[in-house]
Amino acid sequence: MTGTSDSRPPQEPTSARPDADRKGGLLGRWFEPVRVPRDAGPTLHELAARGSLVFVMRSPGLLNFLYLRWFLRRSGLPPLRAAQGFSGFLGRLARVRRTRRAFEDAVGTGHSTLVFLGRGPAEKDPFAALVRLQRDLFQPIFLVPVLLVWSRRAQKLKPSLWDVLYGSPEAPSALANGIAFLRNFRRAFFNVGRAADLKSFLVDRAAEADAAIARKIRGALHQHLAREFRTAVGPPLQGPSRVREKVLRDRTLRATVEQVAREDGRPAAAALAEAEKDLKEIASRYDPALIQVLRPVLAWLFGRLYTSVEVDEEGLARVKRVAGDAPIVLCPSHKSHVDYLVLSWLLYENGMTPPHVAAGINLAFWPFGAIARRGGAFFIRRKVKGDRIYTAVLRAYVKHLLRERFPQEFYVEGGRSRTGKLLFPKTGLVSMEVDAWLDGAADDVVFVPISIDYEKLIEASSYAKELAGGEKEKESLKGLLGAAKVLFRRYERLYVQFEEPISLDRVAHERLGARAASLSVDDAWGGEAERSSTAVLAPGARDAPAEAKRQLVQALANRVAYGISRAVTITPVGLVGAALLSHVRRGLASAEVARRVELLRYVAAEGGARFARDLAGAPSDPRQPGPIADAVRRLERGGLVRVEVAAGDTIYQVVDEKRPVLDYHRNAVIHRYVAPALVAAAVRAGGAAGSPEDEVRARAKWLSRLFKLEFMYRVGASFDDIFDQNVAFLVRVGAVSRDGERLRPGAEAELLAFLGEFMRAYLEAYRLAATTAAALLGPDAPRHGGVDRRALVKEALERGRGAFLSGQVALRESLSKATLENAVEWMIGQGLLAEDGGKLRLPREGDVTELRGIMDGIAPHLAV
Incomplete structure (x- = not known):
């Protein structure tokens, strides 16, 4: 299997090292397995070519010193000549040069040195000496924070007996460090943080005292390493009772509980008991010990299922860096139950805390639910509309995770994509994160779009059955045991790609400027964010701050979804x-x-x-x-x-019966071709003679609006810009030709037909949905009392089967339950159908004129 978890220290050419070093030296057996980011060596080589390297570690320890000395020698970097902050017998035993003279000489001659942060006397502070030294040196001194973690033992708010005897995880004793090394050296990792250029730092501080500058540098490095350590092992662990106490103390939650109790006329204690019960249903029971047990199991599982796990290592390193600066929310695509397993495993293997994963309550069945909770899962009901206490508890819990800086993971698509295509983003949990940020839980929140892609999907056959109209099988112990058969099959490669992280604070200020300061927290989850983005609101229905916040949430969700599509x-x-x-x-x-x-x-x-x-x-x-x-x-x-x-x-x-399975893989990449496909379809609809460019533009815009729930369009670009760019591309490849102001098929008309046919399955499905709605709800409809969504989709599938068998529908994949559901949702959002009491009706009884307009608009695109 491939990935950053296989990273090792970069090596010198063999001929440049003595024989002992070629075998890794005496310590090579113990130090070789330590995981190191692949960019660590090149980055340090580039810094060493420009100046002196001063490495900074948190706690003094012989193993830390020996490993850094071995790593530098192994990597062909300037050797480690001196250290500060390392006292005692072990330092003398290792012959560590610890005098200030030796330290300053090593820095001045370009050798590597090491500083252990500690609480020594101010007059012995090495940072003050470094400041004085830098003022006299031409070359810069680079302060490089490094973290060597032998044990992933999490810190606890209440120290255990082990902590009392052997030190905390942050500052272990020499004995504890040695035990951790012997037990975990194959799972240890070495992380190199962002280097600080001391010469640049001093440029604007010429008048400041050396001691003051030294204190600032020490404080910044200490905070940086503390964040890096927390990224690796997680925040201090709190017992369930402590988490429950903190969440239930949330002021917004308490206000909601009191208000609901008053409105319902029941005691506040009863409403609070309901909130406590809801929290028990939601909250995880995160246990790092279980993660350590599951790590080798998951490594074996992925090695058996997949030819390889291909990881975007540069993107993962980027995520690791931003995780030290702000709480992160991982937003992967969701195609399989493997998604959350592989992502948690991948992060842990690469020195990060596994995320707390938002999971559907359907997965809380025994024993999977109990195991998943201890692995970091927290469970959410699928439908919470109207339950104000539950939603307030969920918001408070999300705020707690953000405040404690636990990494989080949720799927903006909501559930797994049965079609392979990205689903339209849901904004509920995005809105919660924004509310928590507005409430001061964190200075910023960073969202990370991630795409997890499969060359062969475990759930492919079950998805095909569901899309054909079959019922989704309920998750259960029986199903979990039945899934064991997948262990005897091979599913090719799995890919994990990371897109650029998205800063909530930056997005808010880019979109709103000074208005970002006026945003306010919703009084209940779903008050604004739960409404569909297609809903039509009366003027003045929302006040300006609430509307600005709704737009921010939707824009953020769209950026995340678009980021996922770019990473596919x-x-x-x-x-x-x-x-x-x-x-x-x-x-x-x-x-x-x-x-x-x-x-x-x-x-x-x-x-x-x-x-x-x-x-x-x-x-x-x-x-x-x-x-x-x-x-x-x-x-x-x-x-x-x-x-x-x-x-x-x-x-x-x-093979015709297998088209929906292959369609899954096409849909996984279709977003890359949607823009040229829409333009190609709009040109083809004009026939061989073509159409005026404005008419083609209007057709393409109409199609893009028709399929707004199907595809994610490019963020930050206007329709006209996208249209012009794709017309130019189609002209360049010969698929379209310009004849004055007209666009028509070009010399490579087969390419135009190929791209235009990308849309056929969606066009046929939307026409089928509109035709079925007109038949069931029109003037001759058998159901004048209306019909629910499920019945409408079921009838469309049955009518579509007949149309397919008779040749009126050309493609079997057009009969997709998911696409038909989107078509119904789109018609409701456009006001073509009205929903009242769970029943769909026409806005004007018996009037199918607007539905006929949709059918007529689609027809020219299917006639070619």
Whole structure:
């Protein structure tokens, strides 16, 4: 398996080291397994070329000194010549040069030195000496905070007997450090923090006293290392009773409880007891000891299930850096139950505290629920509308996690995507984080968009059944035991990609400027954020601060969702699926498949997409050895694709009953092609003669609004800019040609058809939803009392099956329960359907004019 967890110290050329060093030296056996970020060596080499390295550690210890000396020698960096803050017998035994003269000489000659933070006398403070030394040196002194963690034992608010005897995790005794080293050296890690340039720091402080500057530097380094340590082992552990006491003391929660008690006419104690019961249902029971037990189990599991786990190491290192500065909220895509397991495991393997994961209450079944709670899961009901006490408790608990700086993880999509496509973002938990930030729980909150992608999905067959109209199987112990069969199968590669973190504070000030200071906390979760972004509000329905906050929450959720879409891995199976599904013929010849794959790769590369391993430079022709050919071969073995040879050519056909499974992989990458596909569809609708550019623009805008719940569009760009850029691209590849003010199919009209066909399944599904709604609710409707959403979708699926069998619907994947549900939601949001008491009706009884308008608008795009 690959990933940052396999990182080791960078090594010198073998010929440059003595024989003992080639084998790792006497200490190599113990120090070699320590995990080190891959960028640590290059970063330190670059700093050493410019100045002197002064490493700073928290607590003095012989093992810390020996490891740093070994690491520097192993990495070909300037050797460690002196240390400050390390006293006692062990220091003398290790022959550590500890005099001030030796320390200053080493710094002045460009050798590495080490400072242990401590509480020594002010006159012996090495930082004051470093300030004086830097004023006389031309080259800069770089203060490099480093953290060496042998044990992941979390600190406790109430010290245990072990802490009393052997020191706390933050400042262990030599004996405790030695025991931790012997037990955990294979799981230890060494982290290099951001270096401080002392020369630059002094530029604007020439008049300040050396002692004052030294105190500032020491304080900053101490805080930095404290944050790094907390990132690694987590905040101090608190017992369930202590967590319960702190959460229930939240002032907003108490106010809500008292108000509900008054309104319901019941004792406040009864309402508070309800809040306590809700908190027990929600809260995790995080236990680092369980994490240590599960770590090797998960490593074995992922090694058995997947060929490899491919990790964006640069992105992970970026997350690790920002986690030391502000609380982080991990926002991964959600396609499988494997998502939260692999992310927690990955963070722990790379020296970070596993996150507290927001999970659906359906997963709280025994014994999984109890294990998951101890692993950091907290459970949320699927529907909480109207339960003000429950929502107030949940908000208070989220605020507690943020204040304590526990990493959090939740899915902006809500649930798992059954289609492979990113779901429209839900804003409930985003709103909670914003409220907690506004309430002062943290100075900033950093959201991290993450994409977790699979070349083969464990749940693929169950998703296909659900999309065809089958009921979702309820999670249970029986289902958990039945899932053991997956251990006997192989699921290819798994990819974890990290997009740029998003600062809540920065987004708020970018969007609102000075108005950010006027934002206020909602009085109940769901008061603003729970409403659909498509809801139509009367003028003045919200006051300005509330509306500004709602817009901030929605903008933040959109940025996170768009960030996830940018991080998605373009896999070979995704490219093959997109090439083979986007047409209505029986099959495709190999040359056409190759041409389509090449175009898809080109479009994705222009948009800055991330590609799966080995795709760069590999052939697009499925007949030539490479990842594309391998993907086709796997699909053929799995019964999804049929390969035939006729008239000397190779023809690839998708097995019709398996199209929805392959469609999952196409949907996983479709966001990269939505913009050119919408423009291509709008051009095709004009026929061979084409249409005026303004007419094509209007069609493309209409399609983009039709599918606003299906796709995430580029954040920070106007529709006109996106349209113009994609027209220019289509003209460049020959798919579109300009004839004065008209746009029409170009010399490469087959490319235009290919891109336009990306939208067919969605167009057919939305037309089917509108047709079914008109039939059930129109003037001749059999159900004048209205129909609920579930019944409407069920009827659409049944009508769609008949239309597919008779040829009126071309694609089997058009009969998708998820897409039909989105279409119904869109019609409600646009006011085409009204929902009252759980029943759907037409806004004007018997009037299907607007629904007919949707059908008529879709028709030209399906006629080509």
